Amino acid sequence: MSTENGSTNGAVPGLNSTGVVITNSATPLPEGVHLPLYMDNHATTPLDPRVLEAMMPYFTGKFGNAASRNHQFGWEAESAVEIARGQIAKLIGATAKEIIFTSGATESNNLAIKGIAEMYKERGNHIITQVTEHKAVLDTCKKLEKMGYIVTYLPVSADGLIDLDDLRRAIVTEGPNKTILVSIMYANNEIGVIQPIREIGKICHEKGVLFHTDAVQAVGKIPVDVIADNIDVLSLSGHKIYGPKGVGALYVRRRNPRVQITEQINGGGHERGMRSGTLNVPGIVGLGAACEICMNEMADEAKREIELRDYLKVKLESALDYTQVNGNMEHHLPGNLNMSFVYVEGESLLMGINDIAVSSGSACTSATLEPSYVLKALGLGDEIAHSSIRFGLGRFNNKAEVDYVANKIIDVVLKLRELSPLYEMVKEGIDLTKIEWAAH
Amino acid sequence: MAYSDKVVDHYENPRNVGTLDKSSSEVGTGLVGAPECGDVMRLQIKVNPETQVIEDAKFKTFGCGSAIASSSLATEWVKGKTVSEALTISNTDIVKELALPPVKIHCSVLAEDAIRAAIGDWKKKNNVSEEAGVATAVAAH
Numbered sequence: 001m002s003t004e005n006g007s008t009n010g011a012v013p014g015l016n017s018t019g020v021v022i023t024n025s026a027t028p029l030p031e032g033v034h035l036p037l038y039m040d041n042h043a044t045t046p047l048d049p050r051v052l053e054a055m056m057p058y059f060t061g062k063f064g065n066a067a068s069r070n071h072q073f074g075w076e077a078e079s080a081v082e083i084a085r086g087q088i089a090k091l092i093g094a095t096a097k098e099i100i101f102t103s104g105a106t107e108s109n110n111l112a113i114k115g116i117a118e119m120y121k122e123r124g125n126h127i128i129t130q131v132t133e134h135k136a137v138l139d140t141c142k143k144l145e146k147m148g149y150i151v152t153y154l155p156v157s158a159d160g161l162i163d164l165d166d167l168r169r170a171i172v173t174e175g176p177n178k179t180i181l182v183s184i185m186y187a188n189n190e191i192g193v194i195q196p197i198r199e200i201g202k203i204c205h206e207k208g209v210l211f212h213t214d215a216v217q218a219v220g221k222i223p224v225d226v227i228a229d230n231i232d233v234l235s236l237s238g239h240k241i242y243g244p245k246g247v248g249a250l251y252v253r254r255r256n257p258r259v260q261i262t263e264q265i266n267g268g269g270h271e272r273g274m275r276s277g278t279l280n281v282p283g284i285v286g287l288g289a290a291c292e293i294c295m296n297e298m299a300d301e302a303k304r305e306i307e308l309r310d311y312l313k314v315k316l317e318s319a320l321d322y323t324q325v326n327g328n329m330e331h332h333l334p335g336n337l338n339m340s341f342v343y344v345e346g347e348s349l350l351m352g353i354n355d356i357a358v359s360s361g362s363a364c365t366s367a368t369l370e371p372s373y374v375l376k377a378l379g380l381g382d383e384i385a386h387s388s389i390r391f392g393l394g395r396f397n398n399k400a401e402v403d404y405v406a407n408k409i410i411d412v413v414l415k416l417r418e419l420s421p422l423y424e425m426v427k428e429g430i431d432l433t434k435i436e437w438a439a440h
Numbered sequence: 441m442a443y444s445d446k447v448v449d450h451y452e453n454p455r456n457v458g459t460l461d462k463s464s465s466e467v468g469t470g471l472v473g474a475p476e477c478g479d480v481m482r483l484q485i486k487v488n489p490e491t492q493v494i495e496d497a498k499f500k501t502f503g504c505g506s507a508i509a510s511s512s513l514a515t516e517w518v519k520g521k522t523v524s525e526a527l528t529i530s531n532t533d534i535v536k537e538l539a540l541p542p543v544k545i546h547c548s549v550l551a552e553d554a555i556r557a558a559i560g561d562w563k564k565k566n567n568v569s570e571e572a573g574v575a576t577a578v579a580a581h
Contacts (some may be wrong), residue, residue: 227537345478347504350450351443362478362504371478382476419457419508421482421500437474438553 032400035355039405041191041394042217042360047286048242054289055244058282066279067270072280077281084288091291092234093225100271101284103390105216105247105427106136110185110252111275112212113140115261116233117149120210124178130154130162131377132193133185136321140161142184150177154184155206158379159328160193171207175250181210186218186234189328190361190374190390192336194218201230209257212280216240216248220294221333222302225329226251228354230437234372239285243290244396247283250275251318305334305393308402312391315335315406316400320413322426326375326388337374341409343418343423349389351360353411356405361388443505444539450509455516460484468562470554479503479547481511483554485518485526486560491524499554506544510534510551521560523568527548 019109029035030254038046058080066081068074070311085096104110128202130140131153141151152160152170162184171179182204187194204211212233219234220241226234238244238414252274253259267276294301322342338361339351344360361372362385371385391405417423422432443451444495467486480503497515497524498544501508516575518526534540555578562568 127480343502345503345507347478348451348508351505382478386475419454419500420502421471421480422502424500425461432475435475437472437480438472 023145023415028309030404032399033404034396036357037355037401037404038357039358039391039393039397040357041402042192042390043244043392043393044239045242045394046396047244048290048293050241050293051286051289055282055286058285062281064281066281067268073402076340077357077417080229080285081279081281083289084284086248087288087295088236089251089290091224091235092251093227095254097272098251098254100250100252100274101279102248102250102282102289103246104239104438105134105214105235105237106248108237108248108250109134109136109212109214110140111185111264112235112252112263113181114144114264115274116210116259117144118262119260120180124176124180126152126172126177127180128152128154128167128179128182128184130156130184130195132156132160132188132191132374133183134189134214134216137183137185139362150194154164156377158323160188160202160326160374161328161331161377162195164196164199164203167203170205171208171209179207179209181212183212183214186215186224186410187333188224188327188374189217190359190372191338191378192333193327194222194331194333196331197231198229201232204232210257217333220291220298221335223298226253228309232257233261238287238290241290241294244283244286247287249287251417301395304333305386305397308393308399309335309337309399311399312393312402312406313339315403316409319406319410322423324384326380328379328382335370335397337391339389340380340387340389341389341413342384342387342422343420344413344425346388349387349409349412352415353405356408358392358405359390361390362386362426380417444522445541446538447505447509448476450512450538451455451505454499454508455538456496456498456512456513456519457500459500460486460496460498465565466497466562468558468560468565470561472553472557473503473507473550475502479507479550481507481550481554483511483514483558484553485558485562494518494521494523494526502508503547503550506538506540507547507550509538509549510540511554513537514551514555517545518555522580523562526555527559 017063062076064073064077066077068236085099088099089096096241145151155161184200185193186197201211210232213231214235216237219236237248261274263274265276270276324340326338350360361375371382375385441484457576460467470483481501483499485494488495497519501511508511522538530554532547534551
């Protein structure tokens with residue numbers, strides 16, 4: 001337990017202050033389990049205490065502006081930033097000069113896509129992405145469509161992967177609507193599926209098209225190498241890798257090819273003119289420290305998370321019928337498990353496990369009342385999407401927590417299936433697809 | 441999202457969960473909603489043929505906590521009422537009782553629909569005209 005006893009970090013204070021009733025507080029908890037229990041590490045991660053330690057001096061004593069060129073405070077800040085730049089570059093196989101600091105991955109994605117679209121508009125006006133991208137990519141592409149760019153959204157197969165032949169066919173190399181950019185995420189935030197990035201990059205380079213990847217969920221979790229993976233531009237974020245919120249980076253390739261990006265924020269020409277604004281020094285130091293820890297611990301960490309995730313999966317599958325794993329499990333992030341508990345609605349399931357933080361693809365949990373567009377893109381029926389739970393295992397989860405979560409899920413699913421007319425009908429042999437439902 | 445205490449109570453201790461014999465002439469079954477919408481309610485009533493009093497009610501619901509609570513509450517409310525009294529229950533009563541937020545109003549609408557559908561089914565089985573609300577023929581099939 002010595003290396004995996006981060007359980008106290010699993011107890012994130014404040015989760016139970018939302019007025020949600022925490023049940024079963026009377027029963028003693030197993031060792032290593034603290035409530036509320038955090039298992040939603042794709043949404044965000046707790047700061048690693050080692051990262052916090054690295055950041056602390058840069059809030060008070062070492063508060064200088066990294067752009068102050070003529071005194072010690074500035075030099076100190078600048079040198080800390082440059083160390084961080086190197087740490088980040090090393091994790092993804094880049095050079096320090098290729099790292100641009102941003103406020104996070106949403107800004108990185110905006111800067112990459114809009115910046116390339118603007119810079120290369122003489123070359124063409126076609127962009128290719130795919131349907132399960134994060135909204136930071138999809139909404140950016142939609143904005144560009146309004147501005148006159150043409151965007152192709154590639155479909156995914158039932159397991160969440162894009163078809164490389166679809167990509168080849170979509171790339172336009174002649175005429176006025178030439179493809180200038182392909183943007184495909186490295187790994188999906190909901191279903192954990194890892195796209196064939198290396199092959200995508202190879203196709204892009206063969207056709208002379210730039211390749212951007214939103215690698216927020218992949219960096220620090222699985223090996224990412226911008227050279228071997230043929231990546232030209234890459235977005236990453238601090239708070240997904242046990243670093244601070246509000247800081248991210250964009251890798252912009254300087255050689256073979258040299259990528260140019262039109263800045264989207266003006267005011268001082270920081271970050272080689274690509275992103276103005278005083279650097280968030282403590283945040284950047286934290287991002288660097290977080291990358292270095294990932295670099296050193298990724299292999300062991302991935303192995304441990306895969307074991308926990310598979311244990312969780314087997315435990316749930318052996319106790320419950322009508323479960324379904326969503327997304328390809330071969331090309332998959334270590335800590336991710338997206339599972340549907342068919343005939344049980346996701347929000348009611350979350351309500352029964354309200355001392356555990358996981359996510360649901362159900363409509364009711366979001367303001368939009370639309371179930372997860374990612375799960376829908378896999379061709380799953382809406383009812384499967386409504387029944388889905390995303391487990392996000394992370395650095396500070398332990399086996400006792402996995403047991404606790406699995407047992408709780410099993411109890412609540414069994415209880416809700418007793419309540420479910422659909423489960424009863426299916427057990428009686430009724431084909432639900434033959435019923436004329438009164439949609440509302 | 442925080443749930444009201446009443447929603448939590450119905451979710452933790454749902455009333456009248458179960459199934460009545462839908463082939464019985466005294467039983468009316470309402471099945472409303474759709475799986476792809478994330479809500480399906482089945483509400484059943486057992487009606488005394490002499491008095492038209494709803495003597496028993498059962499439900500099963502696939503849906504969020506508010507949907508479960510709305511249908512659980514609906515079974516509590518229809519029990520002991522006559523069929524025509526039960527028809528006066530409106531979704532706004534359910535919203536009020538459970539303190540449902542605007543985003544959950546559709547759950548209460550569905551519960552009202554379920555009551556109406558169950559009563560409609562019972563009336564159809566027993567050849568009760570919609571307007572009169574009284575039995576015009578004895579059910580026998």
